[in-house]
Amino acid sequence: MKITRYPPGPAGLPFVGHLFSYQRDPISFLIKAVRNYGDIVHFRLGPRNFFLLNHPDHIEEVLVTHNRNFEKKGQTPPARQVMGTGLLYSRGDFHLRQRRLIQPAFHRQRILAYADVMTNYGMETQERWQEGTNLDILEEMTHLTLRIVGKTLFDRDLESETGEISETFNLFIKWGLTPGPLYRLLERLPLPSVHHRQKALNQVNTFVHKMINERRTSGVDAGDVLSMLLRAQDVEGDGSGMTDRQIRDEIMTLFVTGHETTALALTWTWYLLSQHPDVEAKLHAEIDTVLADRPPTAGDVEQLPYTRMVFMEAMRLYPPTWRICRRVLRDYEIENYLLPADSVILICPYVTHHDSRYFPDPFKFDPERWIPKAEVRLPRCAYFPFGAGPRQCIGESFAWMEGILLIATLAQRWRMRLVPNHPVRIMLSVTLRPKCGMRMILERRKPSLDLKLTDFKSNIASVP
Ligand code: HEM
Numbered sequence: 001m002k003i004t005r006y007p008p009g010p011a012g013l014p015f016v017g018h019l020f021s022y023q024r025d026p027i028s029f030l031i032k033a034v035r036n037y038g039d040i041v042h043f044r045l046g047p048r049n050f051f052l053l054n055h056p057d058h059i060e061e062v063l064v065t066h067n068r069n070f071e072k073k074g075q076t077p078p079a080r081q082v083m084g085t086g087l088l089y090s091r092g093d094f095h096l097r098q099r100r101l102i103q104p105a106f107h108r109q110r111i112l113a114y115a116d117v118m119t120n121y122g123m124e125t126q127e128r129w130q131e132g133t134n135l136d137i138l139e140e141m142t143h144l145t146l147r148i149v150g151k152t153l154f155d156r157d158l159e160s161e162t163g164e165i166s167e168t169f170n171l172f173i174k175w176g177l178t179p180g181p182l183y184r185l186l187e188r189l190p191l192p193s194v195h196h197r198q199k200a201l202n203q204v205n206t207f208v209h210k211m212i213n214e215r216r217t218s219g220v221d222a223g224d225v226l227s228m229l230l231r232a233q234d235v236e237g238d239g240s241g242m243t244d245r246q247i248r249d250e251i252m253t254l255f256v257t258g259h260e261t262t263a264l265a266l267t268w269t270w271y272l273l274s275q276h277p278d279v280e281a282k283l284h285a286e287i288d289t290v291l292a293d294r295p296p297t298a299g300d301v302e303q304l305p306y307t308r309m310v311f312m313e314a315m316r317l318y319p320p321t322w323r324i325c326r327r328v329l330r331d332y333e334i335e336n337y338l339l340p341a342d343s344v345i346l347i348c349p350y351v352t353h354h355d356s357r358y359f360p361d362p363f364k365f366d367p368e369r370w371i372p373k374a375e376v377r378l379p380r381c382a383y384f385p386f387g388a389g390p391r392q393c394i395g396e397s398f399a400w401m402e403g404i405l406l407i408a409t410l411a412q413r414w415r416m417r418l419v420p421n422h423p424v425r426i427m428l429s430v431t432l433r434p435k436c437g438m439r440m441i442l443e444r445r446k447p448s449l450d451l452k453l454t455d456f457k458s459n460i461a462s463v464p
Contacts (some may be wrong), residue, residue, distance in 0.1 A: 007051065007421070009033065009042035017044025026428050027322070030351050040337055046179075049343035054355065056379035058334055059319075059347050062326055063381065064389035067179045070326035072391065073344055077183045078172040079430065082261060085246065086253025092367045094442040098250065100392065105225045105403035106154060114152040115298035118402045121147050122409035123295055134419055136437040137270050141406075142166045146401060149258035153225040154251070168200040169256055176429030188376050192395065208248050225254060261320035262399050264431055265385075266406060267438050269311055269319035272365045273411075274418045274440065279367055282312055284415075284445070287408050296408040304404055307411075309367035311403045315385040317365060321348040321430040324387055347385055350432065354396060358382040416440040 010033060012018045022029045030052055033041040039055035047444055062070055075089045083089060087098050087389055104110070125144050143162040150158035158165065175183060187194055206418040221227045233242045251312040260301055268401070273280045286306040292297075297302070331338060339345065358378055359369065386393035393399070394419065419439040427435035 002140070005336075005338060006042045006049075006333075008037045008041040010036070012044050015046070015049075017046060019045050023179075027350055027426065029270065029346075030346075030348050034351055034355075040334060042156060049340065050346050051339050051343060052348065054348070054352055055360070056352065056381040057430065059352065059381035059384070060388065061334065062345050062347065063384075063387060063391070066332070067389045067391070068327055069332050070345060071329055073325040073327045075269065075415070076176060076178070076430075077180050077187070078175040078178070081258055082172050083167065083253040084249030086249035086251075088253050090256055092374060095346065100389075101228060102225060102254075106394055106398060108290060108397065109263075109400050112298045113403055114148075114398065115301075117151045118148055118405045119295050119297065120407050121151070122406045126410050126413050129414060133324075133442045134439060135415055135442065137440045138263065138267040138434060138438045139166075139264045141270075143392070144406070145259035145263045145266070146255070152398075153254055153258065154211065155222045155224045155226070163209065164200070165255065168197075168204045169260065171197045171200055172384050173260070173429050173431070173433075196289060198430075204252075205248065208251050209244065211251070212244060212247055224425070226251070236322055240444060258395055258398070262402055264320040264433060265311065265315050265317070265399070265403060267434065268320075269281070269314040269407060269439060270404075270416045271313050271418065271424060271434070271438055273310070274416055276315075276365055276400065278364065279310065280411075280415065282306055282367075283407075283411060287412050291408065291412060295412075296405050298401065298405075300408070301401060301404050304408055305372055307404050307407050308400070309370040310408060311400075312370045312383075313365060313367040316359065316425075317354045317363075318432055319353055319385040321385065321387070322350040322428060323348045325441045352384075353381060355382070368372045389441065411445075413445055415443045415445055417443055 006198050010018065013020075022043075023394055033043065033052055039053065039058065041052040043050050043052070069090050072089060072095075074096060075083070079089065085094075087095070087102060090098055121144055125140065143166060146162045147158050150156045150162075178186075212230070215222075216230060221231070229240045229242065229247045231431065233247065273283065283306060286304060290300055290303045301308075311357075324347045326347070328341050328343050328345060329337050331341050333339070353359065356362050359382075381388055381451045386396040387400070417440060419441055423436050424438070425435040427433045
């Protein structure tokens with residue numbers, strides 16, 4: 001019989017383990033842990049055993065080849081309030097069923113059809129921009145990507161609602177890393193912030209239920225996710241299947257997952273470009289050569305390899321989903337170490353993406369490292385901003401299309417300069433965010449296209 005033991009790791013305090021140092025600065029804690037103890041590290045957060053895995057082969061084992069031995073870790077209370085048992089957090093057969101149901105919305109043909117909406121909303125945004133404006137580019141990208149999700153997946157132009165919806169999500173995202181018991185305690189207190197958060201969420205809930213009811217009453221099958229969900233509910237007939245509550249959870253999940261991560265990836269891209277004029281110049285050269293003065297289409301994406309490399313490198317340095325957690329279902333052995341049932345596996349794309357074994361000079365922003373097909377030389381899970389295996393991001397192709405088209409559309413006309421002395425610091429909640437937003441000044445590159453707003457607004461038709 002093999003002898004198994006826990007992997008090495010830092011000795012923690014009695015009872016709390018490393019809760020405080022982890023909460024204070026998770027990334028530094030995890031980077032230091034890997035540096036000092038290697039690719040498999042054991043530590044405790046409170047009474048719970050955590051195992052940080054950093055080697056791409058081990059990551060692949062957990063997420064892909066032996067994924068059945070692990071399940072998604074339960075969500076934090078704020079995530080539960082917003083997304084309930086939507087696709088991101090559901091488990092087992094129920095997750096499989098919901099994933100199969102929603103998958104058609106992300107088939108290749110549909111993503112191609114979404115491209116026009118992505119470019120057109122991008123065009124609208126940049127037409128509105130004014131030379132010299134100082135704005136929070138994260139807020140701009142958030143509104144833009146939220147509108148795109150609303151139109152592509154729910155056939156709804158959210159122009160007037162984006163502010164309220166994204167503000168509500170933000171109120172919850174900020175609490176993403178608060179330990180569950182503390183959050184639940186705070187929720188019971190008569191604090192104005194708790195009241196404000198709940199009120200905002202009620203408003204978004206009302207809006208989503210109105211969307212569901214309107215579509216049901218109209219009987220229109222728009223072929224979008226909302227119609228798919230309603231159709232599935234009808235097929236199940238007796239109501240034992242998907243309730244309105246479940247439909248609401250799936251919609252909220254797609255709203256949240258479908259816009260925030262892409263908005264962050266774009267925000268970090270603009271920031272990195274502003275700090276690397278040489279990369280920015282190459283990007284502009286590619287966009288100008290391929291597009292001249294016309295807006296990009298789905299067909300151009302393949303012709304914009306450098307734009308893709310820039311986006312890819314930004315997500316290496318700042319992976320919006322900075323950690324992925326799994327619960328161990330049955331005792332599991334890796335390299336003769338024991339990972340006991342009910343412990344938590346922590347996988348941190350941020351840490352692995354900065355590992356010099358796979359990415360020489362790992363903190364350098366260097367899109368050239370992604371010269372086409374370079375990634376095939378890397379182990380499968382050395383670069384995985386979208387996760388891997390059966391829980392891999394359902395929206396990955398959507399995000400690539402959207403990221404490349406929006407970079408091309410916006411960089412064709414504008415460059416963004418970081419406001420002098422604006423503090424750029426990482427804040428970790430569920431996602432990796434710039435703590436103080438990203439204040440940038442707009443500089444026009446070229447005169448506006450001859451197109452008028454109305455020309456391309458009329459192109460924003462329903463997605464077939
Ligand atoms: C740059 C953009 C994006 C990044 C970095 C990203 C990242 C991720 C990651 C890492 C996961 C897996 C989490 C895990 O294994 O625990 C995930 C799951 C998911 N993502 Fe994305 N995502 C992005 C864009 C999108 C978009 C555009 C959509 C939808 C329109 C989307 C919808 C989802 C959903 C629904 C899941 C849960 C899938 C499941 O568990 O079956 N994501 N995403």
